[in-house]
Amino acid sequence: MADALKVPTMAEYMAEGKKPEVLFWVGCAGSFDDRAKKITKAFVKLLHQAGVDFAVLGTEESCTGDPAKRAGNEFLFQMQAATNIEVLNGYEIKKVVTACPHCFNTLKNEYPSLGGNYEVMHHTQFLKALLNEGRLKVEGGKFKGKKITFHDPCYLGRANNEYEAPRDLLRKLEVELVEMKKCKKNGLCCGAGGGQMFKEPEPGNKDVNLERTEQALEVNPEIIAAGCPFCNTMMTDGIKGKEKEDSVAVMDVAELIANAEDL
Numbered sequence: 001m002a003d004a005l006k007v008p009t010m011a012e013y014m015a016e017g018k019k020p021e022v023l024f025w026v027g028c029a030g031s032f033d034d035r036a037k038k039i040t041k042a043f044v045k046l047l048h049q050a051g052v053d054f055a056v057l058g059t060e061e062s063c064t065g066d067p068a069k070r071a072g073n074e075f076l077f078q079m080q081a082a083t084n085i086e087v088l089n090g091y092e093i094k095k096v097v098t099a100c101p102h103c104f105n106t107l108k109n110e111y112p113s114l115g116g117n118y119e120v121m122h123h124t125q126f127l128k129a130l131l132n133e134g135r136l137k138v139e140g141g142k143f144k145g146k147k148i149t150f151h152d153p154c155y156l157g158r159a160n161n162e163y164e165a166p167r168d169l170l171r172k173l174e175v176e177l178v179e180m181k182k183c184k185k186n187g188l189c190c191g192a193g194g195g196q197m198f199k200e201p202e203p204g205n206k207d208v209n210l211e212r213t214e215q216a217l218e219v220n221p222e223i224i225a226a227g228c229p230f231c232n233t234m235m236t237d238g239i240k241g242k243e244k245e246d247s248v249a250v251m252d253v254a255e256l257i258a259n260a261e262d263l
Contacts, residue, residue, distance in 0.1 A: 005044055009058040010091045020055040022126070023093050025107065027100035028063050029229035035236070036229035042258035043099050043123050049261070050136040054097075060087050064106040071195035078114065081106075085116035099123040099254060101155035101228045102193075108160070122156055124166040124227050124253050131172065140174035141260030148175045148256075149221040151212065151235060152187035153228035166227045166253045173260055178219045188212050190234035197230050213238025216248075223249045225256060 013020055024047065029036040047054050065080035088096075096118045098104050108120035121129070130136035148170060156162050163184045170177050182188045191201070191208030201207050213235060216224045224239070226232045229252075236250045251259075 005041065005048075007044055008055045010055045010060070010093075011058065013055050014091065019092070021053040022095045022097050023088075023091075024054045024056050025064075025096050025098035025100075025103050026056055026061060027098055027103040027229070029233075030099055031061070033229060033233070035232060039099055039229060039232070039252040039254055042252065042255040045258050046127060046130075046136065046254060050130045052130070052135070057087060057091075064103045064111075066102040066106045067195045067198060069106070069110070070193070071198075081111060081114050081116070085111060085114055088116060088118065093118055095119045095121070097121045097123055097126040099227075099229070099252070101153040101160075102230065105155040105159050122160075122162060122165070122227065124156075124169055125162060127254065127257065128165040128168055131169070137261075138169060138172040138257055139260065141262070143223070143256055143260050144174045146175050146222045147178055147220065148223045148225050149178050149180055149216055149219050150183070150225045150227075150253075151180070151190065151216060151231055152184060153226070153231050154187070154189050154193050156227055157187055158185060166225070169253050169257060170225060173256060175223075178221060180215045180219055182215055188215065190228075190231040192230035192234045197233070209234035209238045210241055213242060217242065217244065221248060223251055223256070225251060225253055227253050 026040055030040040062083055063080055065077035069077035096107055101122060104120055104122045127136060131138055150166055150170060189208060190212055224235050226235060232250055232252060239245050239248050239250060
């Protein structure tokens with residue numbers, strides 16, 4: 001297994017005088033959060049399966065600065081961004097893929113004005129491109145016919161107008177895709193955006209993630225599919241709060257594809 005999940009770093013590529021097809025930006029959640037690490041591994045397995053020549057920055061990767069910026073610390077954001085841009089430009093990176101919509105949005109929309117210009121893709125967009133090129137096969141497998149609802153991450157959907165890539169991948173798994181009342185442009189945040197992931201919620205009648213979980217449960221899904229590590233955490237907490245963890249799973253789109261293929 002250790003061989004199968006070989007993840008080369010940019011430094012190793014540089015030492016060999018090679019350049020990868022794409023840089024996989026892992027992000028803080030995908031690197032440190034135990035649940036999100038499983039998404040990282042699933043995505044890496046799919047990259048291997050599709051024969052994608054990729055590398056990561058490893059210890060040279062730092063937080064994109066999204067939480068700092070959203071929480072109002074523009075100075076810290078610009079410091080973090082400048083450090084990352086120096087590393088990325090040093091390696092002459094052109095194309096970046098990430099499984100975190102927060103990293104995706106920040107790298108894509110906020111780095112260019114600071115000197116960081118890259119083609120940035122969310123992992124669902126990248127997987128869909130691999131599918132279209134015939135490099136990746138996505139088939140029903142064990143999820144065929146299962147009732148799945150997709151929760152739109154704010155920074156993928158409303159901030160960047162990408163609603164179809166994750167849904168196209170789910171349809172390829174031959175699942176029964178059911179939409180929540182509030183989806184796509186009318187989707188509801190999981191409750192973790194804007195730096196809320198890292199603090200307790202303000203006093204109120206109900207936590208946002210519980211409200212969103214209730215909306216998901218209305219359509220009686222067997223699985224809530226997500227495309228963001230923060231959403232995954234919040235929806236998982238919501239499912240636990242509703243004591244439904246035995247009957248409803250929360251999984252990233254990449255995990256669903258990797259698991260369908262038994263990778």
